[in-house]
Amino acid sequence: MRAVWITKAGGPEVLEVRETPDPEPAFGEVRIRVRAAGLNFAEVMARMGLYPDAPRTPCVVGYEVAGVVDAVGEGVTDLATGTRVIALPRFGGHAEAICVPAEQVVPMPQEMSFEDGAALPVNYITAYHMLFRIAAIRPGERVLVHMAAGGVGLAALQLCKTVDRVVTFGTASASKHDVLRTEGCTHPIDYRTKDYAVEVSRLTKGTGVDVVLDALGGRDWRKGYGLLRPTGRLIAFGFANMSVGERRNLLRIITQAISVPRFTPLGMMEKNRAVAGVNVGHLWGEIDMLRENLLTLLQLYREGKIRPTIDRAFPFAEAADAHLRIQERRNIGKVILIP
Ligand SMILES: NC(=O)c1ccc[n+]([C@@H]2O[C@H](COP(=O)([O-])OP(=O)(O)OC[C@H]3O[C@@H](n4cnc5c(N)ncnc54)[C@H](OP(=O)(O)O)[C@@H]3O)[C@@H](O)[C@H]2O)c1
Structure with missing residues (x-):
């Protein structure tokens, strides 16, 4: 073979x-x-x-x-x-x-x-796991999806639509915004020309969002945490900021590693915020859970709710x-x- x-x-x-x-x-x-x-x-x-x-x-x-x-x-x-x-x-x-x-x-x-x-499998299980098992999104909540035109991002946007009145903010290059709108993204944001945190604050009149799905990492985790409303959940699920260019860049790795924020239980308690990490790659030991997620997703596919x-x-x-x-x-x- x-x-x-x-x-x-x-x-x-x-x-x-x-x-x-x-x-x-x-x-x-x-x-x-x-x-x-x-x-x-x-x-x-x-x-x-x-x-x-x-x-x-x-x-x-x-x-x-x-x-x-x-x-x-x-x-x-x-x-x-x-x-x-x-x-x-x-x-x-x-x-x-x-x-x-x-x-x-x-x-x-x-x-x-x-x-x-x-x-x-990977894109939708990841998005489903974050939205429904970890963040447990509720009707009417606001969700910020980074890398929204990527595989996981589009899956997350489609899955958000299965919950009543969820408002989505999606960061992506401007050339990809039409696709985001087709997928039901309420507020596409061009993060290359605008500071997305300023934009989310403006659109929410300073009140912020309930859930942030962030695979960018480093200082973006800090920014996302700052955008959370009380009971808000930041989900860290990747560190894309580490990899720019074709090869490993040690200086970039060190700079990014230094920029990772240190959240404390006390700080989260004071602000009623939560931070969670998701790595589906480390859930292969929980194959029953992944399988259950996948079977639910295939049912949503049959019903035409995700594609x-x-x-x-x-x-x-x-x-x-x-x-x-x-x-x-x-x-x-x-x-x-x-x-
Ligand atoms: N933890 C887990 O279990 C899990 C599972 C699956 C994926 N992930 C992570 O989720 C992230 C998205 O995966 P995906 O498969 O959806 O990716 P993808 O389909 O390749 O999409 C990535 C898109 O994100 C945007 N982007 C913004 N900032 C970026 C940056 N610093 N580096 C690279 N791309 C950037 C780019 O679009 P624009 O043109 O809009 O900038 C890019 O096209 C990755 O970091 C991946 O490792 C984690």
Whole structure:
């Protein structure tokens, strides 16, 4: 089988398509013939050497795939060959074939394309987990979504629409605002030309927001915390400010690390604010929870309430271009790799 290997930390040129024998499913596993795999920001960071959770290089990453079961290991009773499925392998998904424990695999809705199937898991599970398990958003609340035209951002905007009267503020480049409006974003904000904190304060007449979803990190966490109303929740779920450019930049890493605010229980108590962290990558040990989130999301998909936005699909041979598309912030929604 062919797979996209990260041969070492570096620019997109370190990616290589290599051929290896097909894996055989172990007890409790199924083998999936991958038809589409999601490419995530974290995997671009892994290639740059900025993702501590990534396997040692050379490695194949890929958290999410959609495809067809083509071999079933001993002990698997509920998945048959020929079933169209979505799987959450965590790593190894950027390959033509992958073996995955059966509990990390769910059948796809009949009407779903493989591209939608690969685009949905990570972005929507992350957004769903933050909004409904952690922030527990309520009707009429105000939610600030950073990186709103990215995969997670668009998923969050769509999921906010499933709750009555939720008002959303989305930061993105101006060229992406039409898409934000189509997805129901109440107030798109061009963070490149305006200070989003000033803009949110102006739009809310100084009262702020209930929830901030922030994967920017560093001093943005401080700004977001400052925008919270009483009972407000800041959710930190990424540190994109660490990675600008193609490679690891030590000076930038140090400057960003220094700018991380120190929140204290006492300070949060005084202001009635909460800070939470979410890293879905560290929830693979709680696979029942991820699976439940995914099944709920697939039901919302069947009901037409959510629909992944596919930016572009790239063949494996063009994986470097796919990485660059995310790295250069040109994508609107999900970038997909096709074996
Ligand atoms: N903790 C978790 O479990 C989890 C799970 C999934 C993703 N994440 C994190 O969530 C973030 C978004 O992921 P995604 O897949 O939605 O990304 P994406 O689809 O690649 O979208 C990223 C967009 O964010 C905007 N952006 C603003 N500031 C940026 C910056 N400093 N660096 C890079 N992009 C910036 C860019 O659009 P503009 O043109 O509008 O600036 C960019 O196109 C990433 O940091 C990722 O690591 C965390």
